[in-house]
Amino acid sequence: MIKLSARGEKLLKTLIELYISEGQPVGSRTLARHANVQLSPATVRNVMSDLEDLGLIKAPHTSAGRVPTQQGYRFFVDSLLKVRPLNPSSVEEIHERLSAESDPQLLVASASELLSQVTHFAGVVLLPGQHSAKFRQIEFLSLSPERVLTILVTDDGRVQNRVIPTDREYSSSELVEAANFFNDLYGGSSLAEVRKRLLNEMQKDSEEMHRIMKAALSMARSLFEKEEADTDEVLLSGEANLLTVPDLCQIDTLQTLFDAFKAKQDLLDLLDRSMRVNGISIFIGDESGYEALTACSVVTAPYEVDGRLIGTLGVIGPTRMSYEDIIPVVDITARLLSGALSIQHLDRAD
Amino acid sequence: MIKLSARGEKLLKTLIELYISEGQPVGSRTLARHANVQLSPATVRNVMSDLEDLGLIKAPHTSAGRVPTQQGYRFFVDSLLKVRPLNPSSVEEIHERLSAESDPQLLVASASELLSQVTHFAGVVLLPGQHSAKFRQIEFLSLSPERVLTILVTDDGRVQNRVIPTDREYSSSELVEAANFFNDLYGGSSLAEVRKRLLNEMQKDSEEMHRIMKAALSMARSLFEKEEADTDEVLLSGEANLLTVPDLCQIDTLQTLFDAFKAKQDLLDLLDRSMRVNGISIFIGDESGYEALTACSVVTAPYEVDGRLIGTLGVIGPTRMSYEDIIPVVDITARLLSGALSIQHLDRAD
DNA sequence: TTTAGCACTCTATATATAGGAGTGCTACCC
DNA sequence: GGGTAGCACTCCTATATATAGAGTGCTAAA
Incomplete structure (x- = not known):
């Protein structure tokens, strides 16, 4: 941790503030004038020389003023900056x-x-991405005989929808049932988890699955498959x-x-x-x-x-x-x- | 309509193509070389001078080559450009x-x-904006006792949703009924029209309205009010x-x-x-x-x-x-x- | 009608020069 | 020893000046 004298801090702070507001390298004369200290430019030059040795400021070329280095800004932000609350x-x-x-x-x-x-x-x-969000609710909505709108609500308040082509027509009650099934099964899990469990379910022999469950899974699948890429x-x-x-x-x-x-x-x-x-x-x-x-x-x-x-x-x-x-x-x-x-x-x- | 000699067209076309590819003013020598004509730079200069008089090209300064003017590009695009199909x-x-x-x-x-x-x-x-799109379908979905998710599908395939706070809890069947009511009433109209008719309905004394109708209108209202600003x-x-x-x-x-x-x-x-x-x-x-x-x-x-x-x-x-x-x-x-x-x-x- | 030749114009580039800002160093003062 | 004044030095910037090159317009000749 760099330790500076009160004068060094004062001058560094002033220099950085000047540079931030003016954008020009700050010379010893300017700095002496703006910092509220009674010092001659020559004295200020000595201090600046010390600050340069510490790596806090540097001169772009021999006869320009000094500008803050990255470390200078860092020190300024960490130790010198007093942030006032916004008006x-x-x-x-x-x-x-x-x-x-x-x-x-x-x-x-x-x-x-x-x-x-x-x-x-x-x-x-x-x-x-969605993977960190928790699954909250899913709904299926029939748009046309072979298209279902799936609506996914996550616990951070986001709503996503996707139109999914289906293999057959689903009745509205089937869709409600499928959604209920899905919501009961996965409600509160994270999306990543839902995805994983979903993929697992798909592995199982589909014969033994309930008809509604199959419908729900098949519709949700394409939705969650998409999510994978979603970062x-x-x-x-x-x-x-x-x-x-x-x-x-x-x-x-x-x-x-x-x-x-x-x-x-x-x-x-x-x-x-x-x-x-x-x-x-x-x-x-x-x-x-x-x-x-x-x-x-x-x-x-x-x-x-x-x-x-x-x-x-x-x-x-x-x-x-x-x-x-x-x-x-x-x-x-x-x-x-x-x-x-x-x-x-x-x-x-x- | 500007009429050019075959030679003029050829040279203008070449000049513009050269300028497009090189970005430099095109001189008479360069042009003479690239246009597939057996002419000396001096002759080309005469033609260029004519083209300049027609306002198709101009010289950025006395001794530079010529660059196309806006009218030059326009003529080029309208009359000289042969667009090949994309590979x-x-x-x-x-x-x-x-x-x-x-x-x-x-x-x-x-x-x-x-x-x-x-x-x-x-x-x-x-x-x-939505106003040109046609209303296709709306659905209401209960998210929590006092929040309803409204989903609006338009005929250009867009789906919009908005969470709307409600004054009381609606049962799922109420919501379905409301949506049906709304879909029957407004299906196929343009959104602008729906908005207008909606505002009209709101004007009417609400006493005489059906309970479901009231519910549907009140939920849809905020959705369509929003649309107004939507450009x-x-x-x-x-x-x-x-x-x-x-x-x-x-x-x-x-x-x-x-x-x-x-x-x-x-x-x-x-x-x-x-x-x-x-x-x-x-x-x-x-x-x-x-x-x-x-x-x-x-x-x-x-x-x-x-x-x-x-x-x-x-x-x-x-x-x-x-x-x-x-x-x-x-x-x-x-x-x-x-x-x-x-x-x-x-x-x-x- | 086309072309060669030539003087002219304008730009871009390099070079020299002067001015200014700011430094580091040294010597001096309190 | 810390602070200051003085001064030579460095480096940047801006301004002129010279030069080369590209390209033109015009004229006169083929």
């Missing part, structure tokens, strides 16, 4: 915008949108905001970044990691371990439904972002999203 | 990728994705591809473009206009009437389900795009999407 009117605005959406699926999408609009960077949300999902919005960020403004940097967004796998891993942590996570530069994000920082917070961690949301912006402002926004959004999801969450005890 | 293996690939997706909603999304990947530009799809939707994918396009590579051009994508309204109008046209539409530069698209061309084709025009899809790329290659891709994709939607379209006659 109530902003909280209220976020709250309202999240309340406006009633569909849980669209709600997370609008949270991502919201983050990108408020922060002017890219908003991102991780929706974990976590990353929802990205406001990527275009990053076009305006001066630090990322070289087309090729943006290109790599956008390519990475397209692939999404890295983002997914990153967000998944951050879901394990309780509270805000901050990845500075390539701390995330992914090259494409070298010039970026990612601020995330998990959100939950009824105390169960469901996913992660966050903001992707330049390393040189105003952590002070971004952190509370992410924090509050995660809390409010958790709240909104819980309120409109389907009642748990039927 | 069968590409057709097959597109076909396969569209066949892989069974959910109609995801199908159009994957068509957009497909377009952007194949062309390396941005793919775009217009999904017209057409534009689905954009592969915007990031445009980062690599040299013509658009100035950050500020991209910025305007991405901003426009965010607003989407212009795109929506554009696609909506092109839906009225049968077959391929091509908007070159600001022919679309939207400033943001000045440096772009948009190639679109409508797609249909069972003979009814449903939406439009297309590609947004630089004006300097290979129309020869893009047009057949858009054309085929629209056809195949139409096919895929029709096949998996719910049977019309129940």
Whole structure:
């Protein structure tokens, strides 16, 4: 753990704040003027030299000012940053915008949108795949003689439907019976478990199976087979905001970044990691371990439904972002999203 | 209508093809070499001068070659371009990728994705809002004592669901009855019409209404109230591809473009206009009437389900795009999407 | 009608130059 | 010993200037 003198901390903090707001390397004169200390530039230079030796700041070239290094940002975020709570009117605005959406699926999408609009960077949300969700209810609905609409409701409030071709016509009472059967058998299990048990059932000799059971299984099968491929999902919005960020403004940097967004796998891993942590996570530069994000920082917070961690949301912006402002926004959004999801969450005890 | 000599046409065609493939202004020497004519650069210069007078090409500055103007592209596309059918293996690939997706909603999304990947530009799809779709079936499903899941199926194969809080508990048979009532009453009407009639019904004194009818109306109401705001939707994918396009590579051009994508309204109008046209539409530069698209061309084709025009899809790329290659891709994709939607379209006659 | 020749224009590239910002070092002061 | 002033030095940036190359338009000749 790096230990700094009070003066060193003060100057480092000021330097980083200046660099965040101005985007230019900070020289000794500027720093001396802005830090509230009565020191000459020369003295400040000595301190800066020490900070450079510690690896907290560096000079892009011999005669420029200093800019924070990744470790500098890290120290700043860990030790120097005091995050003020977001002002109530902003909280209220976020709250309202999240309340406006009633569909849980669209709600997370609008949270991502919201983050990108408020922060002017890219908003991102991780929706974990169905496998972690619990099976809640399934219904079969006849659309036409040989097509059945299956509706799957999971305990995180999501509803999925798929049209499934059937081999024969089912009567409406058969479908209800099949659904009841299925709901009784699998209610409360996780989807992954349902899938496993389902595959097991299919192995058994179908002769001994009840007629309704066979019908239910055969219809559910294609639904759950589909699910297998279904993985976590990353929802990205406001990527275009990053076009305006001066630090990322070289087309090729943006290109790599956008390519990475397209692939999404890295983002997914990153967000998944951050879901394990309780509270805000901050990845500075390539701390995330992914090259494409070298010039970026990612601020995330998990959100939950009824105390169960469901996913992660966050903001992707330049390393040189105003952590002070971004952190509370992410924090509050995660809390409010958790709240909104819980309120409109389907009642748990039927 | 502009009339050109055979030589003029030949040279213009070659010039545009060269410019599309190289991206550099084309000089008289280069043109003379590539056009298959035995003419000296000096002669070619004379012809080029004529073409410039006609407004088909222009020189970026005194001593550069010529580049096509918007009118030049227009003439090229209208009169000179011979579109070859797409090679069968590409057709097959597109076909396969569209066949892989069974959910109609995801199908159009994957068509957009497909377009952007194949062309390396941005793919775009217009999904017209529900109001044009016809009401097909509604179902109510009890999730918990005070929450009902309403499922709305429209005749273009889309399924929507919404969780609706209710004032009291409904029995499962009540719900079935309500759905039947509703389906009988409104089946086959357009959603807009259903909405209108619904609002009318609500006006009537509720005393005289049947109990089931009241229940059905009250549940459907919130569903259809929601629909009102629901407008057409534009689905954009592969915007990031445009980062690599040299013509658009100035950050500020991209910025305007991405901003426009965010607003989407212009795109929506554009696609909506092109839906009225049968077959391929091509908007070159600001022919679309939207400033943001000045440096772009948009190639679109409508797609249909069972003979009814449903939406439009297309590609947004630089004006300097290979129309020869893009047009057949858009054309085929629209056809195949139409096919895929029709096949998996719910049977019309129940 | 076509072509060769030529002067001219404009761009892009390389090079030189000056100015400025900021540093590190040294010597000096309290 | 910590703080400060002074100064030479470095490196970046911006501005001019020269040069080469590409391509044109025009004229005159085949």
